[in-house]
Amino acid sequence: MNSNLIEIISVSQASTWNSWAVQYFFFIGLSIGGVLLTIPALVLRKSHWLPIARLSLIVAVTTGLVAPVALLADLHQPARFYNFYLHFTPTSWMSWGAFLLPTYLLSLMLFGFQALYRDRDNRHSLTRLAAIATSVLGAGIALYTGSEMGILISRVLWQVGWLVPGYLISGLAGAAGLALVLNNLQSDTSQDANQRLVNWLNLFLILTGAWIVAWGGAGHLNLSNSGMELLRLMLVYQPVESLLLWIGLGLALPLLLGLINQSAMNVVTGLLAVFGAWMLRWVMFIGGQGIPKNGAGFYLFDLPLGTEGLLGILGSLGLWMVFLIVIRTLLSQYHPQARA
Template sequence: MMITEVLVPAQDVAWLPWVVQYFFYIGSAYAAALLFVLSLLFRRQTSHRLRAALVLVMAIGAMVGPLALTGDLHQPGRAWHFYAHFTPWSWMSLGSLFLPIFTALAVLTAWLYLRTDLAALSQSERPLIRKLAWLTLGSWPTPNHTLLASAIVTALSGLTIALYTGAEIAVVASRPLWHQPASPLLWFVTAFLAAVGFTALIYSLLPSDRTHSAQLTPFDHRLLRQTTTSAAVLAFLLIPIWAANNPGFTLYERSDWIINLSVLSLSMLLAAVSSWLVLGRERQVSRLSLSLLTLTTLAAAWLTRWISMIEVQTLARFDVGPYPYQLPLGTNGLLGIAGMFGLWLALALVGSELLQGNAKTGTAPPEPHHRMNHPHISQ
């Protein structure tokens, strides 16, 4: 009797943490675009402060997300091949068209909405800040219907991003945990948790004043609370459905995956509970409370993508593996994650400065359809 020993070398994961970051930031962008449309439709019930935070989350995520995608492509120049060799039957190739359109629309919509805040910077005491008022590109008014139309088109474009990002991974038939309808639904639902978390973070960075939008309105509370609760509950229900689609129900036979699924479920419950603790009462919300909401929602959205995209790759496909993965400290790991969040935070700090003029002058910005007056722009 002869015994043949077969040695299987360890296999590297194909999708690096860059894909988690891309799905994380671009998901927050298209979810914020949808929430921004709702806030415009209920303009009288929502605050300018919340709308500004939503539109900044949308624009910043639409800019940072594609940068993470180029990192996942391993070389930025590789993106050129999507246009030189367009293949309409490929979701990634279609995404090369959908993504720049969404990014451009998100930045355009954010600019249209924040033009009044840019004009208010002309009253700043700092000369450099006053020059930013030129970014309004004139004193022409922004009609409400123009802004709403731009926001709706941006939201529809965001849905194309949600479709292609979910489909490009769900078509991988060799991964049953990806090749199912529950996976793109799970990523779409938890994108709203990321949007709420980043909105709460930017909201806490914006200046406070006693004359305009110093606190969340009752409708702001309901919008953020119900969005967080609905997304967390739906994700909580989708997690066991998603896990059950693995062949042989094997995830529940592995101690490491029982921990992963428990952590995912617990993160959804914490996000829902924190939304009620922070936003359950219609009162002014402290920055500490917003930090709790930011931490729980962002953690839930991030863990969903990390476990469903990175940890899934450690499961054997056609053999017994192994497929180990350890987060490196370099640019393809922890340094890259910290760098992308640092970039997002830097853009958020710059964006929050656009509203500084209103807090310092103590005046409320006019609605977008009003004419903007400042000394640098002729009427």
């Protein structure tokens, strides 16, 4: 006797985590990636990396400011966040995140002020200390964001540690791509920075591709249930979003353009890499919630046009642009001879 439930009619089910969660994981991933890209210059003291470090730190600060806004919007009842502090639970990733996130953001703001304003030439040991502290906190955020999704037993796709390296590597790729865009949009574009950013972007994209192959390969060999769910999601349920938009447009195409390495295409290459980082999170969040456990078919997601959907996505991008303009303007005002 088969005791499993088998549904023959599929019904639409609302997604618990909507587009605001995607935006939070996207912006915090770019922020962490931007911080880690400053390590060669501000920790290892490689002076030729300083222009990239400044660009990456601007990416980290601006995206880091937007991330908590998206998180609060996703909480639905934001005032309840104080419960994380009143009732700390050591076994809960969200409880740890409630302390890690504000600590990381405070460290990031102090790091940005020190490195972009007070010590642009990287001569003070305080800058190095701030870089190390923020990088360590960023690594903690990466671990928390990749692990908190695995607490849901009903989502086999999220239950193992594959998301942690995937979010980290794709965040590095997105941050490198955004830094490449900023470098090519400023008046005094650094060709040396362009070349280094393209090379590192290619590496991060290759690593992202290797991560997908390893995860999907483990599923194909029946070594990973989550890998099997990934293959189902990509090949059966969401081939357009997964294969065409994420892997094709957001991974393979920027890698191809990066390998060709035409300076005229740097902005396009960078934007596609950023899109790929966002698309990965969209597929994991929205697509992952659509995989049925016992249902007859995939649970479709209709993107709302209001603040819970398209308007929220565009609004968060607009907020990031506001932060970028304000910070670049302040840096230009106080450092008229320098363009970061």
